[in-house]
Amino acid sequence: MFRKLLGASYCLALSSVLLSCASHAIAADIATVSSFNEPVDYGHVPSTARGVFPFGVVAVTNLGYSPNLLWRWLGQRETGRFIALAEEERQRGELRFPVELKGNYTVQFRMPEAWRGSGQLAVQLPLELNVKSAQDKEFNRIEIPNVRDEKEWISWKKLNVTGQAIVIGHRAKHSTTLNGIRFVPEDGGATVTWQGAELLERARRSNVIHEDHNPADAAARMESVFKQVKAMHMNTVLVANITSPEAHVAVLDLGQRYGLKVIVDIGEYHANIEDRLAEFLTTPTRQRTDPNAGQNLVEGRFKAVIENIKDHPALLAYYLYDEPFWEEAQSYRVVHDYIRRLDPKHPVVGYLCRAAWDVDEGTYRGIDNMKRFVEGAGAEVLLNDLYPIRIPASDSAKFMDRYAAALDDNVRQAAGRPLWIAPQSIGYYKNVLRPPTPAEIRVQAYLSAAYGATGILYYNYNSMDSILFDAAGKPQPTLIELGQVAEEFSRLIPTLLTLHRVKITGQFPAYLDVQGFRNKEGQYFLMAVNKDVNAKHSFDLVLPTQNISRVVDKKAGKTLPLSQNTVQLELAPGDGTLLQLQ
Numbered sequence: 001m002f003r004k005l006l007g008a009s010y011c012l013a014l015s016s017v018l019l020s021c022a023s024h025a026i027a028a029d030i031a032t033v034s035s036f037n038e039p040v041d042y043g044h045v046p047s048t049a050r051g052v053f054p055f056g057v058v059a060v061t062n063l064g065y066s067p068n069l070l071w072r073w074l075g076q077r078e079t080g081r082f083i084a085l086a087e088e089e090r091q092r093g094e095l096r097f098p099v100e101l102k103g104n105y106t107v108q109f110r111m112p113e114a115w116r117g118s119g120q121l122a123v124q125l126p127l128e129l130n131v132k133s134a135q136d137k138e139f140n141r142i143e144i145p146n147v148r149d150e151k152e153w154i155s156w157k158k159l160n161v162t163g164q165a166i167v168i169g170h171r172a173k174h175s176t177t178l179n180g181i182r183f184v185p186e187d188g189g190a191t192v193t194w195q196g197a198e199l200l201e202r203a204r205r206s207n208v209i210h211e212d213h214n215p216a217d218a219a220a221r222m223e224s225v226f227k228q229v230k231a232m233h234m235n236t237v238l239v240a241n242i243t244s245p246e247a248h249v250a251v252l253d254l255g256q257r258y259g260l261k262v263i264v265d266i267g268e269y270h271a272n273i274e275d276r277l278a279e280f281l282t283t284p285t286r287q288r289t290d291p292n293a294g295q296n297l298v299e300g301r302f303k304a305v306i307e308n309i310k311d312h313p314a315l316l317a318y319y320l321y322d323e324p325f326w327e328e329a330q331s332y333r334v335v336h337d338y339i340r341r342l343d344p345k346h347p348v349v350g351y352l353c354r355a356a357w358d359v360d361e362g363t364y365r366g367i368d369n370m371k372r373f374v375e376g377a378g379a380e381v382l383l384n385d386l387y388p389i390r391i392p393a394s395d396s397a398k399f400m401d402r403y404a405a406a407l408d409d410n411v412r413q414a415a416g417r418p419l420w421i422a423p424q425s426i427g428y429y430k431n432v433l434r435p436p437t438p439a440e441i442r443v444q445a446y447l448s449a450a451y452g453a454t455g456i457l458y459y460n461y462n463s464m465d466s467i468l469f470d471a472a473g474k475p476q477p478t479l480i481e482l483g484q485v486a487e488e489f490s491r492l493i494p495t496l497l498t499l500h501r502v503k504i505t506g507q508f509p510a511y512l513d514v515q516g517f518r519n520k521e522g523q524y525f526l527m528a529v530n531k532d533v534n535a536k537h538s539f540d541l542v543l544p545t546q547n548i549s550r551v552v553d554k555k556a557g558k559t560l561p562l563s564q565n566t567v568q569l570e571l572a573p574g575d576g577t578l579l580q581l582q
Helices: 015-025 197-204 215-231 245-257 267-271 274-281 284-289 293-309 326-342 369-377 393-414 438-450 477-496
Strands: 029-039 055-060 071-074 081-087 104-110 127-133 140-144 153-160 166-171 180-185 192-195 236-240 261-265 315-322 348-352 382-385 419-422 455-458 500-507 512-518 524-530 537-542 551-553 558-560 566-571 576-581
Touching: 029 512, 029 524, 055 215, 055 477, 104 127, 127 153, 140 153, 215 236, 215 245, 236 315, 236 455, 245 261, 245 293, 267 293, 267 315, 267 326, 274 284, 274 293, 274 326, 284 293, 293 326, 315 326, 326 348, 326 369, 348 369, 369 382, 369 393, 382 393, 393 419, 393 438, 438 455, 438 477, 438 512, 438 524, 438 576, 477 576, 512 537, 524 537, 524 566, 558 566, 566 576
Parallel strands: 029 537, 055 236, 055 455, 236 261, 261 315, 315 348, 348 382, 382 419, 419 455
Antiparallel strands: 029 500, 071 081, 071 166, 104 153, 104 180, 127 140, 127 166, 180 192, 500 512, 512 524, 524 576, 537 566, 551 558, 551 576
């Protein structure tokens, strides 16, 4: 809104200024659409996700959680998950125990017995616990033996605990739990022990701790997010890192209260059976002797979960996987098919990794990884995370060209299925990704829609990776811009849902991307996007002579002056607009 008003006050009475303003209104470049051709048709696949356009964010139930953290600390599975602590050498937080002890103690940890196979702690052995005191520069690694006495306490080191904070973590892929911590005094005094629920309650009173197994706690932590998302004109939240059926319902109830659709994370239920299911599917003898084993395994994990939420009015989809390789499709196919039988109304989705968003490399996970996975798993929706905002910033033009090429290839790999894109609102990889600017938040949405995306879910909203808030939780300009883009899309979505892409021919300046659409009434549309995130551009858009008498800017809600089949447009950095040709 403000960018369109700037400049008017500069047109004063001085003739030189008037001439300057007049010349500014004349487009500096010419863009020509020569013709509209046949529709872009990669096959029609029926889907329950048609007729919806989710525009929203991925939110995590723990504000400190990130799937990219090197270490995280888990409380008891039955009770809750603690805050993520550290990423590489950067300390992200501290778990402070209210220890009022003074002096030197031997600190010991109690871990439950770990075992292979089915059950709560089906993990690869040996396990590792990683701990540090506030004075330590690095974590100390404690290896948990393959076989051990469950009652055994493992000593870490002698420590003066006066005023100390103890940071506890383990590799994110490990599912083991810390069951206790105790302090054995050197002087022979009383040993102080906290374990089980007592350990959790001690930590709760002095830390911001999220318990995702506590439904009231999960909903309470998400309420501010849902309230903000609704106020920003978005319609959907993908809630990650929920691992209890009760929490699913609590978050769905929250979505219904705020008029938002919710994509529910059910990935952990598959993770708990993934190895056993894969083993069954790759063992012909087991398939012959026990042909129902795979089905029974999936049913045991998913039936109660899906039946508990499938009729909730706020449910949009189930989130199941994160960037699988296409070779994993067979395992997910069993889950897809089972959930579809239980609930044919809601699709199963997950992040898929394109062959390579850097299209000139083409080596990552195979050229057609997504297409092969979607077809193999029987997925109804392609949800792709594309993160184009990279280092160095001086190469932004190249990155936007690659992003557009990746989006175009996504349409091909989706093969007629709905395509949802997860644009970047993070900047955590050293020497790779950088924080997006407001213009880069904007351009990702408009380019995604231009290439036919029917859903946009920014990754992510509220983890420590997100650049939408600062460390103190203060909204940043990127968040304000996202709200403005969401408001614009709330007006465009009813139209976008009626359109199908068509091929167009034409000549355009390097900064300009123009894509064509058609609705069922045969009317043509154009989406024009300024890929330049550093400068605004004015241009003449020359339209083909196909009985076009009126051009409506759907974003602005106004008819544009049309002269000799030409309209004049000005697009701010990263901006886009949708034109209806009548």
